Amino acid sequence: MCDVFEVSRSGYYAWRGRAESPRRVRQRELVSAMRAIHCEPRKGCYGSPRMQRELVSRGCPVSENTVARLMQEHELRAATARKFRHTTDSNHPHPVAENVLNQEFEQERPNQVWVSDLTYVATREGWLYLVCVLDLFSRKVVGWSMSARMTSALVVSALQMALGRRGGGEGLLHHSDRGSQYASAAFQELLREQGIECSMSRRGNCYDNAVMESFFASLKKELIHQEDYHTRDAARQSIFEYIEVFYNRARRHSALGYISPEEFESLASPAA
Secondary structure: OHHHHOOOHHHHHHHHHOOOOHHHHHHHHHHHHHHHHHHOOOHHHOOHHHHHHHHHHOOOOOOHHHHHHHHHHOOOOOOOOOOOOOOOOOOOOOOOOOOOOOOOOOOOOOOOEEEEEEEEEEEOOEEEEEEEEEEOOOOEEEEEEEEOOOOHHHHHHHHHHHHHHHOOOOOOEEEEOOOHHHHOHHHHHHHHHHOOEEEEOOOOOHHHHHHHHHHHHHHHHHOHHHOOOOOHHHHHHHHHHHHHHHHOOOOOEHHHOOEOHHHHHHHHOOOO
16 A cells, blocks of 8 residues: 555554644544534534534634535535425405515514515425514514414414514514415404504515515425424424524524524614
């Protein structure tokens, strides 16, 4: 072997007896830490930016470039997304609202603008429909509802949960797509009762509700597409845990400086 690689035998034995370099020890420790994080619940979705922030928070200072290189070398890959499909039915007789939000996704305080949308989850029992309400200030999910039927009661229930948690809706803007559930008489009546202004995306423009679309894309990439739900109840429990335990409280959000929505609200509360 020494002849093939043109290395002297003395040099080979010297290399074998040499202690591992501090750089090599450091890299081995980093990879070990990354593997441990990657195996933690829901953190198999972390790419190099979130992984780097997680390591730093645990007392392992390291650059994002180093993390990206080591993840690639050791095949630590983030969960990937499937193609996103839409459930919006805008062909209905109900009146629709103007796009008041107009893609102003950065808000200065909580409870200024909530965005909402509906998606579906496949189970072996059939579809489970999910509605979420998200506060644009902190990207926190403040209300949600799940059902086997895609009705106006589903969006009403999600908004009622958000109102119960965050207080009254006077002066609040609620933005959604033009789906029949959001345009329904029951949902519009709830908005009027609570003093909430209604805003709806333009027809066929997914960018008008991009933050909500991004949340559902993350939910499906990081959770739903990794699971095979036998029952709707199993899906409900899994989604509840993702939203309330992981996403709101632990997941590092790129738009928030890689801290969780709950931590972001906690840090901002004196000025909010």
